[in-house]
Amino acid sequence: MNFNLLKPIVELVRQFMEENNGNASYGNDLQGFTEWVNAFRQEDSVSEEPHWLGKEMGRSSDSVINTLLVRMGRYAKSYSRSAMAGSGFSSQDDFIYLISLRSVGAMSKMELIRHNVQEKPAGMLIINRLIHKGWAEQTVSEQDKRIRHIRITEKGLSVLDQHMDEIRKASRAVIGNLTHSEQMLLIALLSKLDYFHYSLYCMNLQAMDLLDAAYKKLN
Template sequence: MKSYQLIHQLISLVEELEAENHSREVSIQDFTGFLLNKVGDPTGNNINNEVRFGNSDTTALDIAYQLDNNISRLFVFMGRYAKSYIKKALEGTSLQTTEDFTALAILLTHNHLSKSELISHNLQEKTSGTEVIRRLIASGLVRQWDDVKDKRSKHIAITAEGKGLLFSVFEHTSYVGKIITGKLTVAEKFTLQYLLQKLESFHLEHYEKKTILNKEDLKRIASETIPA
């Protein structure tokens, strides 16, 4: 049975709870509170259920399974899964990367943007963002023109061809959305959406204000996120 280890751990936890309560019979409510306290203890030992990790360095595992680090690692994995799915949805089109797709989708919702605005909205560095725009223009999916007031600035907008391409791939990217959320219930999806939106608001503010530029900024911002 694949869940044997988990069952053994639960039994051990029940025994620990009973020992704390001596002869009093404990309830499911007691165990729920006890378990949440265990899970929420940042100094507690975490269970290694990550198939990618071995067990040759317990110190590294303890670091990886610290709550914040574990969430960050899972975010990275989710992003990679999503990127691979979107890449498949774009097969057979002139869109080469997920950034090409998201840039074009952003332009679809604006009459026009400056290049720098699009790069910022697409959360990209200037160099990589400029390359994405160059590809879209070369493919005829985006057009550009000089800013009337500032000749150094270029404005860009999606073309009819770009709109047609986007709507042709939306069906497949919708499949991607359903796959990414897996078998979560509707209630779980709403909860996840709420939490992700809360995180998006936090990170977008730091991104727009450029508050994290080096290691010292990482340390400073991290210290400010500790709950009171």
């Protein structure tokens, strides 16, 4: 048996387990390990730093990443507007919330808002709008009568299905000319960032809820 070959493989598995334990971007199985290796190889193949506008003048990578993420959000929003034409959707958040309810199932209002990473006031407006249009409804939890859940209605499923092809086209437009391997690498990187920021976002929401509760007691 070639132990010289096994040693680097074992080391690679150890590195995968360490990184994936805190990130969980990949499944803890052979498929997850394979995807991680492919992403690792793709990342390692970029030997030179890319050029960006203002680099020579000292513009940092932090700055350009933030700018590019903002621009991508605006591109996605413009494609979504095309998908919404004649649909009755007021914004892309309408169908994003409906897709969340269809894929995840019934959730409390705050669970739905957290799932879509929004501030409470904006999220409540979206939920109320969906309920008003009959696309979602509020039900009482069977486990705890004090808890109310939001779930998608048959009407909501119908309007979503009617426009799903256009929504998928908008999603594909955002991907642009990325190859499959580039898409997988981007998913891994964005998932890592999302995992990091989501925990901070949830802590922020909890702090705001505590402040709201304290304010209500004082008044």
